[in-house]
Amino acid sequence: xxxxxxxxxxxxxxxxxMVASLVSxxxxxxxxxxxxxxxxxxxxxxxxxxxVALFCAAGSDLGGLRLETVPAPAGVERAxxxxxxxxxxxxxxxxxxxxxxxxxxxxxxxxxxxxxAFDAEALEEAVGGELPVLHTLHLPxxxxxxxxxVLSARGRPRVRFVTVSQAMRRAWSTAGLDEVQVxxxxxxxxxxxxxxxxxxxxxxxxxxxxxxxxSAIRVARRVGLEPLVVGSVYDREYWxxxxxxxxxxxxxxxxxxxxxxxxxxxxxxEWDEPFGLVAAESQMAGCPVVGYRRxxxxxxxxxxVGGFLVEPGDEEALAAAVERARRLDRPSVRRAAxxxxxxxxxxxxxEEALAAxxxxx
Numbered sequence: 001x002x003x004x005x006x007x008x009x010x011x012x013x014x015x016x017x018m019v020a021s022l023v024s025x026x027x028x029x030x031x032x033x034x035x036x037x038x039x040x041x042x043x044x045x046x047x048x049x050x051x052v053a054l055f056c057a058a059g060s061d062l063g064g065l066r067l068e069t070v071p072a073p074a075g076v077e078r079a080x081x082x083x084x085x086x087x088x089x090x091x092x093x094x095x096x097x098x099x100x101x102x103x104x105x106x107x108x109x110x111x112x113x114x115x116x117a118f119d120a121e122a123l124e125e126a127v128g129g130e131l132p133v134l135h136t137l138h139l140p141x142x143x144x145x146x147x148x149x150v151l152s153a154r155g156r157p158r159v160r161f162v163t164v165s166q167a168m169r170r171a172w173s174t175a176g177l178d179e180v181q182v183x184x185x186x187x188x189x190x191x192x193x194x195x196x197x198x199x200x201x202x203x204x205x206x207x208x209x210x211x212x213x214x215s216a217i218r219v220a221r222r223v224g225l226e227p228l229v230v231g232s233v234y235d236r237e238y239w240x241x242x243x244x245x246x247x248x249x250x251x252x253x254x255x256x257x258x259x260x261x262x263x264x265x266x267x268x269x270e271w272d273e274p275f276g277l278v279a280a281e282s283q284m285a286g287c288p289v290v291g292y293r294r295x296x297x298x299x300x301x302x303x304x305v306g307g308f309l310v311e312p313g314d315e316e317a318l319a320a321a322v323e324r325a326r327r328l329d330r331p332s333v334r335r336a337a338x339x340x341x342x343x344x345x346x347x348x349x350x351e352e353a354l355a356a357x358x359x360x361x
Contacts (some may be wrong), residue, residue: 033277165296186343267291
């Protein structure tokens, strides 16, 4: 592969086997932030001259990327009702599915595995293989089986862990994983047309209790904004009982355009958000973010620059913050996001970490 801006003369391009969760296929209209980030990272690494193959669930459809797919086991949708509730029960077919997936990884013969799956079975299969593994922890230490798999793999010479925010580093350190690098997520720098801003509040991402979808709808209506819910329904019982509004699934460019024409993006999260890719995308589109000060969101939303965060559970303060956010200068929101949240430096950090592992085989 010829050198590019990412691979300097004399350096070797790395063959990266990127492994996704089998909970859902990877598509342009993504199910969640981790799936969207993984797609962006794969494209960014490929654009820097590295060979990337995405190993993922059957039904995945992404332009410009090599996909190696395996069928997801029956009943995998049960894993969607997490992390607000109790961990999902074990899924016997998941281990067999990941065993088949990693057999394909070994047959492809890359240099290193970039593991993004959330499942204990994925890490256990990866650790038992022949390739070095960089495992990105996209979730807090919530699932006992995942925690056991992570802690049993710590200290292995060919396994390294990264996570997506300082908040997640602290959470995993408390759980017993001290050696974890922080590489924050990022989003592509994209252009959006100058659009009139509608009296509308964007509510994006998965529809589930931990995302606070119902709270966002209440606050939007309280301040006279029409809620626009864009994403996927994770928890149908929650949607039927507390949300009860249409949910649109759109490809990322359309999501960014909708953000650019929305007054604010609301994120009253009811858990410790690991990063908050929606908040990064919204600011990149020039749309300020208003949410609760939890998890990694304070690292993504600079107070008074990209939006405002308030104490969790205080819907009155959230409503007041919406009015302040609407007075922010939207071009300034966008400029600050480009400086802080671009996936370019993120790809460089992954490139260095993956190359170091591949070189130490």
